[in-house]
Amino acid sequence: MPAGSPYDENELLTRIAERDPAVYPYLHDTYYNSLIYFSLSIIDDQQQAEDIAVDSLVKLWQAPARFESAGKLRSYLFTLVRNASLNHLKHLRVRGRSEQELSGPEAMIDGRLEALMAETDLMRLVYEEVARLPEGYRQVVELLYLEDLSSAEAAARLGISMENLRQRKGRAIKELKTALLRKGLSEILFSMLFF
Numbered sequence: 001m002p003a004g005s006p007y008d009e010n011e012l013l014t015r016i017a018e019r020d021p022a023v024y025p026y027l028h029d030t031y032y033n034s035l036i037y038f039s040l041s042i043i044d045d046q047q048q049a050e051d052i053a054v055d056s057l058v059k060l061w062q063a064p065a066r067f068e069s070a071g072k073l074r075s076y077l078f079t080l081v082r083n084a085s086l087n088h089l090k091h092l093r094v095r096g097r098s099e100q101e102l103s104g105p106e107a108m109i110d111g112r113l114e115a116l117m118a119e120t121d122l123m124r125l126v127y128e129e130v131a132r133l134p135e136g137y138r139q140v141v142e143l144l145y146l147e148d149l150s151s152a153e154a155a156a157r158l159g160i161s162m163e164n165l166r167q168r169k170g171r172a173i174k175e176l177k178t179a180l181l182r183k184g185l186s187e188i189l190f191s192m193l194f195f
Contacts, residue, residue, distance in 0.1 A: 009070050016073070017066040028057055031074070035081045041188035042085035052088065056080035122185070129179045137172035140165060 039049035
């Protein structure tokens with residue numbers, strides 16, 4: 001939990017699951033600005049991003065779940081914001097179509113399916129670029145980001161020093177960033193994936 005948090009992680013997660021009203025202001029203060037910033041990286045509309053951030057916190061409150069960790073809670077909130085932001089973009093595209101196009105089956109596509117497709121396309125692009133890295137760099141990225149090993153565990157598995165691991169990681173991230181930005185990925189999304 002952030003420094004100065006009035007709750008330890010287990011207490012916070014329990015209070016969310018129990019819908020304790022005292023925890024909502026803390027959730028708002030902790031996540032609201034980050035959720036707006038994330039939404040803005042997708043939709044570029046300040047007022048709508050603020051609405052999406054509030055709506056996501058309200059959805060969490062209306063249908064509380066028992067999260068395994070604060071990281072899972074954070075992922076859940078960011079997923080809500082991502083889906084709502086993508087749905088907003090879809091709504092803008094649909095609104096711009098003619099009435100004739102709106103009567104077609106395309107208008108029936110579920111917003112969650114579109115969001116899942118967008119996420120799948122993004123991850124496919126990232127995996128393709130990771131696969132194109134030189135083997136030493138690719139191995140480091142796979143161990144650190146896909147298998148979620150610590151730096152020490154990754155270095156041990158590869159039989160290299162921590163310094164060598166840091167160098168490979170830095171070069172791999174630099175190559176990935178160049179390739180993904182060239183393909184249209186925003187710097188904000190890149191940072192969220194790798195930092």
